[in-house]
Amino acid sequence: MSQQKTPPVVLVDGSSYLFRAYHALPPLTTSKGHPTGAIKGVISMLRRLEQDYPGSRVVVVFDAKGKTFRHDLYDQYKANRPPMPEDLGVQIAPIHEIVRAMGLPLLIIPDVEADDVIGTLATEATSKGVDVVISTGDKDMAQLVSDHVTLINTMTEIPMDRDGVVEKFGIGPEQIVDYLALVGDTVDNIPGVTKCGPKTAVKWLQQYHDLDNLMAHADEIGGKIGDNLRDALDHLPLSRQLATIRTDVDLDFGIEEVSPEPEDEEQLLELFKEYEFKSWIAEYSGDNGSNDRQPSHNPADSSPERQYDTIFTEEQLNDWLGRLEQADLFAFDTETTSLRYSEADIVGMSFAIEPGKAAYLPLAHDYMGAPDQLNRDATLKRLKPLLESTDHRKVGQNLKYDKNVLANHGISLEGIAEDTMLESYVLNSTATRHDMGSLALKYLGEKTISFQDIAGKGAKQLTFNQIDLEQASEYAAEDADITLRLHQALRPQLAATGQLETVYQDIDMPLVPVLSRIEQRGVMINASTLKQHSQELAERMAELEKAAHEEAGEAFNLGSPKQLQAIFYDKMGLPVVKKTPKGAPSTAEPVLQELAHEHQLPRLILEHRSLSKLKSTYTDTLPELISPRTGRVHTSYHQAVTATGRLSSSEPNLQNIPVRTEQGRRIRQAFVAPEGYKLVAADYSQIELRIMAHLSGDKGLLTAFEKGEDIHRATAAEVFGTSVDEITSDQRRSAKAINFGLIYGMSAFGLSRQLEVERKVAQDYIDRYFQRYPGVLAYMDRIRKQAHDDGYVETLAGRRLYLPEINARNKQMQQAAERTAINAPMQGTAADIIKRAMVTVEDWLQSEHADEARMVMQVHDELILEVRESALDTICHGLEKRMSAAADLKVPLLVEAGVGDNWDEAH
């Protein structure tokens, strides 16, 4: 008989899971409205633990109400904690009831926090030779890890032993307490070292090993952060004490006395019924009522069993095709050789019609020894009618990508009915990233196979055609399956809010094929003028570099802020105007601008920097992005990235092509139209201020726009109390800054810095502005209040932006959220409007002017088209008309279109 190792004791930090489940999982209630999301999260986690650690004793520990020894040490302990949300509080008692019914020991020790109970029990167990697993979502617990104690985060399935702690934090478990003391904790109100975050804390601890030693050498730390450390010396020992989990609490029982009882199945069934956990009810009301549970692999009780096929034969293909043709809606995903659609080829496709059942159709896996697969081109030909049919409705995750890839194979994907990425984005643009892995975890509670898991990473990463079919099938079929299930989870949530459904249905979904076509078209760029420009920039930069080295008296890298800091502030002793967020003296543009009044070197640096930026970002790079296939540049527009509803653009980012300087405009001159065509650039004039006028209904603002006045001039006249034609250029400039500041949720401080005037003067401008435009002030107050009350703000179309930080304890964070609250409705409404315009314009051009004009770019408030010269008048007129009509506001939406041989001229 071999010696069997005793199974570990599993100590569960119930309180940490309570909060994690509450925040991580979608809100869920019973039909009567009792919240149950946190209950379900915690209980499924416990059930999972029981399965994962068969034979282990599972002990559940919760915090008790009331004060603990830490409050005695420090009366401000946890003073910043917000009260527990009501819909969380009511879930605690049910959790306790269910845990008891499950027969698990439940420890709630008065005056002792769960952490300390766990620390004490863990220490006791290890001293008796029993290993311990602590299940928690709280990283502070890492201090308890040892050779016999590991942590497991059940929600993310990441276990952490000693090496894991070192890997995650960069320091050992015994250094965690010091780390926590240095970083501090705003929620628990534990003061740390100002501006010392995880990076700095780890760096110090790696160098000085522990807090005592670091404090002894505090005078060795330079910079502002060193001062901060020295300022903190007095309270650091207390912080460390507060962060230390106790392992010596006087409990009046021992670990071996804490033992499980048999499950009370009747009681459990009753509770599951009460809280409407369907799959668990089924389990407990089953025929024999015994304990042999379905192995449930995740916290969602709707997780179906998986049956994934791989399609190798004609028969299988026919079978699936038949069923896809019958389906009301099917999920679909392509696997390709590249993330860049412009160079991606199809490797395989996956499909799902009902949850849990999916198939992968491999077509081009070509690694050594790959099984025979159906012929790609012949099979795509067979799929073509289905994929090109608008009657066969498809759901996918970012179908724009699939549409672009299929286009490379001569297939025009139609019937794009639903997109899970956009569903999630419209539901809550900031709750999560909108990639499939994140969505699966958040909305289904499932961890999916990541591409890295099967393809590796870095330079050695495989492309999908090189991946073993067994793994590829599992991965690809899961994609289609999860997509379908995500859709089933998300679509009802959208439908529950009529306005959000409209935003999804009428704005974001119709835009998908429009963007797809713009991306596929690409834009024409004159590579030779850009290369010529690069040459000239290089020559000028060489001159500047030489001059700078002479000025500094030594050679250095002009591109390195760090080396610049050394030369400016250490060697030349220039005054420090401003510091970076990390406390280093800044060498940012406005600072150099300031120093340039007095010194030659910053002037040289400034010019060198701006040229270097232009060269590396644009003149060198843009020619490299020209597709050899089309001779044009194909950006990617991202529809689910920004918080406000705007698009973003990458590879290349076409939304930050220079315009302000002459050198910059030369880059715009390289964006050209083909022979016989011109570029037309049409932009909305002052769209955000007009939206502000509409939303606020302010009389003065509305009148100014109705009369078609120069709005900055009109504002200047109001604020400075003069007539419109007496306004100086300086006054107009100030008014313009005020108007922009308004859109950004300005403060007097910000405005004063912008205008380089005293703060009091800036405040005076703002006061006078609000006096003259009282409707704007009222609107701002209304928005702030709405943000605080509802936790979100919305655009005119009803697109929401959630602001979780709006009621933060930290005043700075709260104010930042308020500025976002002010800005988002304007920025977001403008985004909604241009999105609608794009759909209308594309439809119009496709149906009436297919050979004469096409959209090639969007830059937030501007559309750029290629237009045949013979059609210029018609198109410009029709374009302005449609863009203006994209929204019906209380003020006219003015659109200004320009024509030119290149983008600069058209602007």
Place this chain on the structure above:
DNA sequence: CGCAAATCGTA
């Protein structure tokens, strides 16, 4: 090779 910070381009 991967990541964070600093910087700078746009609306």
Place this chain on the structure above:
DNA sequence: GTACGATTTGCGT
């Protein structure tokens, strides 16, 4: 003061 993406450096792996 809002919203983004790309590049470079510097550092640690």
